[in-house]
Amino acid sequence: MTNIPRIKQLRLVVEAADYDQALAFYRDVLGMTEVVAFAEGGDDRVAILDAGRATLEIASPAHKRLVDRVETDGLVGSPVRVALEVEDAVAVTDAAASNGAEVLAAPVETPWRSLNSRLRAPASLEITFFQELDDASERESRPGFGTDDERS
Structure with a gap:
């Protein structure tokens, strides 16, 4: 078997129609620390939250569409x-x-x-x-x- 590189991080990406509500819930109510956040302008926002041994990524619909378009040619995940x-x-x-x-x-x-x-x-x-x-x-x-x- 070849030497396969180990995975360094699991990141679950979730589209949130109400980005602000979702961010407040996961960050403020559940206490997941915000590690980093990005914005490309307009409604395109994403925050990466520390969820212990993994991260939870909350993405706005605009960001999710962008990633879907880039990574999967628009295929929507389940x-x-x-x-x-x-x-x-x-x-x-x-x-x-x-x-x-x-x-x-x-x-x-x-x-x-x-x-x-x-x-x-x-x-x-x-x-x-x-x-x-x-x-x-x-x-x-x-x-x-x-x-x-x-x-x-």
Whole structure:
């Protein structure tokens, strides 16, 4: 196998019809730090937010159209769901609901021992907030957890 370069960053790009609302929600309500922002003029704006081990990129419709045109000749991508790990799923779900997100499912304990809620957030993004109820060593000791390398 050839020496394939490692990925250095994952960036999820989300088109937000109401750019200001989405930016305020993800940056101010959820506490994602703004890393950098760009604007080409007019309605073309984008902000890159630090989401822990990944980034969330909130793009205005004008910026999304520009990127779609440049990268895919205008092909429109499909919607996705984003899972965000939090310290307190109940508190974050309540804060999100009070600031523009629609709760689709209240926090519930999953069979894999996390507390998960599902919301439709600004920018029409479907979000799962999850809170791990076990620490990493407890999780890794249970059957079915680990990496493919550990199972081979």
